[in-house]
Amino acid sequence: MKKIIALALTAAMAISMVACSSAPASSEETTETATYKVGMGVVVGATETAADAEAETDGQSQINTTVALVVFDSEDKVVSAEIDVAQQTTKWDATGAVTTSAADELRTKTEKGDDYNMAKYSDAIAEWYAQVDAFEAWMVGKTYDEVAGMALGENSHGYTDTPADEDLKAGCTISMSAFLEAIKEAHETAVEVEGLATAGLGSDVTATVSGAEDEETEGSAQVNSSWAAVALDEAGNIVWAKIDTAQQSTKWDVTGAVTANADLRTKYDKGYDYNMAKFEPNAVGEWFEQIDALTAWMTGKTVDAVVNMELGTNIHDYTDTPADEDLKAGCTISMSSFLAAIAQAGELQK
Numbered sequence: 512m513k514k515i516i517a518l519a520l521t522a523a524m525a526i527s528m529v530a531c532s533s534a535p536a537s538s539e540e541t542t543e544t545a546t547y548k549v550g551m552g553v554v555v556g557a558t559e560t561a562a563d564a565e566a567e568t569d570g571q572s573q574i575n576t577t578v579a580l581v582v583f584d585s586e587d588k589v590v591s592a593e594i595d596v597a598q599q600t601t602k603w604d605a606t607g608a609v610t611t612s613a614a615d616e617l618r619t620k621t622e623k624g625d626d627y628n629m630a631k632y633s634d635a636i637a638e639w640y641a642q643v644d645a646f647e648a649w650m651v652g653k654t655y656d657e658v659a660g661m662a663l664g665e666n667s668h669g670y671t672d673t674p675a676d677e678d679l680k681a682g683c684t685i686s687m688s689a690f691l692e693a694i695k696e697a698h699e700t701a702v703e704v705e706g707l708a709t710a711g712l713g714s715d716v717t718a719t720v721s722g723a724e725d726e727e728t729e730g731s732a733q734v735n736s737s738w739a740a741v742a743l744d745e746a747g748n749i750v751w752a753k754i755d756t757a758q759q760s761t762k763w764d765v766t767g768a769v770t771a772n773a774d775l776r777t778k779y780d781k782g783y784d785y786n787m788a789k790f791e792p793n794a795v796g797e798w799f800e801q802i803d804a805l806t807a808w809m810t811g812k813t814v815d816a817v818v819n820m821e822l823g824t825n826i827h828d829y830t831d832t833p834a835d836e837d838l839k840a841g842c843t844i845s846m847s848s849f850l851a852a853i854a855q856a857g858e859l860q861k
Contacts, residue, residue, distance in 0.1 A: 562767025
């Protein structure tokens, strides 16, 4: 379960992070509404190795999707941040048979909580989620440049991209590289949003895995992680949203050799390369264009209204597509994963 990111604006314009949803209080000295910039960054990494019959080692595909939701103030200082990672692993033997399936563990690292077992299997100072909490708290009040330029050093496990700041090291000693990349993307894509009171991040992960059966039927592990970042105003209406899906596939043959590597771009990043319009002539737009239509339609609505949107059947017989005529004009793709992620992003902000 994701924690709430709440923004508080005091008379002195002080910035703080709190554990429950609250709207910015109006300053006694000004009636101006604070304007924030908010962005979401998604960075995908993969490690893919072949099975080795002689060494009796399995092949492996591990997909890591790191996501950062960051809110910045007018001085480019971090007001709030939320970071999570979806890490799904599939293994197969030298005959191409699946030994470990990504479909068996679809929780993100934050959702795993103490089950992630970082503290149990290492000399970690705290569990993964607690270390990320410490990093997020450390970011608050710092400018983007200060965060991006943070000093890095080596931890006790030999990783050289861990915090060097003594205060931060007291609560966080994990690798920063993917976090900083995601934060950079969040900053580069951040847009100004008026009336923002809270912001939250949600996810929904699915996977389809099958082993190699013969020379013509390869093994495949496809992981889909959908992410929704949602910002609400004081009344609980959506003032900004961003949705993206990381869909990565690894394939292998009956000898355990990798035959196709994962494309590390998200669906949104692929743009026209996703080729929805090319292979679906009746598509109302490319995938990213349909997502833009969805987030535009969401703006001004409550999370409940979006999550409970009316669904119907599209021309491909998917039964979880928009039924609203205005939305259908620009978006006819499946909603299930998006709605699950949106619900999670908004449930603790009520």
